[in-house]
Amino acid sequence: MSQRLHAIAATLGATALLAGIAAVSADDGEAGLLARAQAIFAPLPEAATAPDRPLTPERVELGRVLFHETRLSADGKGSCASCHQPSLYGTDALPGSVGIAGRVLPRNAPTVFNTALQFVQHYGGNRVDVEEQAVKALLSPLAYGNKDYAEAEGKLRAIAGYRAMFEKAFPGDAEPVTAVNWGLAIGAFERTLITPAPFDRYLAGDTTALDATQKRGLDKFIATGCAGCHSGATVGGQMYQKFGLTQDYWLATGSTEQELLKGRDKGRFHDTKNEADAFIFKVQQLRNVAVTPPYFHDGSVAKLDDAVRVMAKVQLGRDLPAGDVADIVAFLGSLTGDVPKHFAEVPSLPVAAFSK
């Protein structure tokens, strides 16, 4: 399917689904709500497995170490963990991350939790999976800033302690210490960063896992149309959608003339150069949304209730009453899982340093 058709299909699909959901009566009781939720969402799996991505303990552990490796970045400071911090639910709580030389990245760093379960990576979907994301970050001028993979590999091989770890994680490889394997190892680690939450217990049939407000919020989340795009195990992250479907986001949120003149992020258009992709973004997953502000690709909204209000307005054309917003926010809180232990526990890196 062409990029253009894909974008159109996603838009049509969302609209059709929305229409379908809105028609369903909400008067179907506890069992009815659960059945509707089970039809739209899914409990998180134990890991984001893929046929050709073995999650061996050695590979996951190597990825866990490399996730914190700063010595491959141009300034010796940046690592995956700089923007996806263990202390901030895998985010940096900033509108845009601060990269090399203090330069601010144009888009918000999403959490790494459950990210491997999304259908593509990055806001514009220009990374097919977490492995590609990790390896290409080595060349990003604002992230690791290496001029080519050979440079990154040279730095990796200079840290002697890594060889044995790569050999164990990639037992068949003649030269295991490679940029590709850096991506595979970090990807393996990220595929284990799954955060089951009260909502998963609910979907598994335990209707006491959500309180009354959260269940009301779930019902409204479906009935309002949010679930038209935010569906699946990750409650989003499974399709593209236009940002500002019924109304221009920037106008609706009262952007100043200067902000508008600065130009808006046109989403997938920047990758495809196809006008049909203008303002098309991956629908964000909502797992852990309550603990991972600020919101939207540009981090322009700090509070979750504001984000819900804005989304209803510019995606669904609705002015949500305050009570509905509060209920939906309560439901979204049921998507907050525990920080994975092996993510919060930071490993010690192999010793090596670069002198002046």
Add this chain to the structure above:
Amino acid sequence: MSQRLHAIAATLGATALLAGIAAVSADDGEAGLLARAQAIFAPLPEAATAPDRPLTPERVELGRVLFHETRLSADGKGSCASCHQPSLYGTDALPGSVGIAGRVLPRNAPTVFNTALQFVQHYGGNRVDVEEQAVKALLSPLAYGNKDYAEAEGKLRAIAGYRAMFEKAFPGDAEPVTAVNWGLAIGAFERTLITPAPFDRYLAGDTTALDATQKRGLDKFIATGCAGCHSGATVGGQMYQKFGLTQDYWLATGSTEQELLKGRDKGRFHDTKNEADAFIFKVQQLRNVAVTPPYFHDGSVAKLDDAVRVMAKVQLGRDLPAGDVADIVAFLGSLTGDVPKHFAEVPSLPVAAFSK
């Protein structure tokens, strides 16, 4: 005592101690070596306690959280943990840390482990203790970059989750969310970052805690004169000393003319403006030295054996044979402790974000 007298006394003291140690015969057997070591060094205490610094669980835990708090820095990225990383034994493995806007700090970030046990903080001793270090970092243009404490306190109070934590950590205070208490809490946490090592078991009388090479290295560490300055529980960090006592460091290590022209770090002179303090630095502690490269205040040496060789040359006027260097390096390995669990386990911060 004036700064000048202090510097002179430290130099004389070190020289006298060196002379005394060099005269002692090394032929005093296992028990003799242990007795000499016990006279010079001391096992680590459980914590770096101080009469007016209560280490309540609430205060230590608050400090542990604040240690990772990025949202008080000017760019929203810097925290104590950026330069004192859990993954790198409380260092960043860089010659000089990378601060705000990518600017490189002129001195190497030492490990936070056991640092509270040193007699002063910073290479030039311009911070009396870890509490003063932590609070003043809030105003450092390269670290947190706040224009005054009120600005830092405003950011701290804007993160609602902190109030209850500060109230519990500082139960008597009318307004507990202050910059001073930020320093006290982080200081309390740092006072618990103690890393007992094989050498402590040895000092406690277990002569099997060091192997034969390490014991030979300990003997040479004392006999060569290293222990003249590197003594006490932290094996250093208890006095000032001139860097390049018998020979100019930069000339001895073959600096280029350009490097010399760039100017050398004159140590305490930069704080006191007293020529007698030129090139005077705090003697570095050697706890965990094997895992915290690069070495010296400027991070100019990447490998521990080179650091030992250079120190013997420019501090003691000796060209150490390779065997002695290897033995001393083996002994220094016995100072490597385990990373404290509550340091490696990163806490989750109170949720809040700054939007655009």
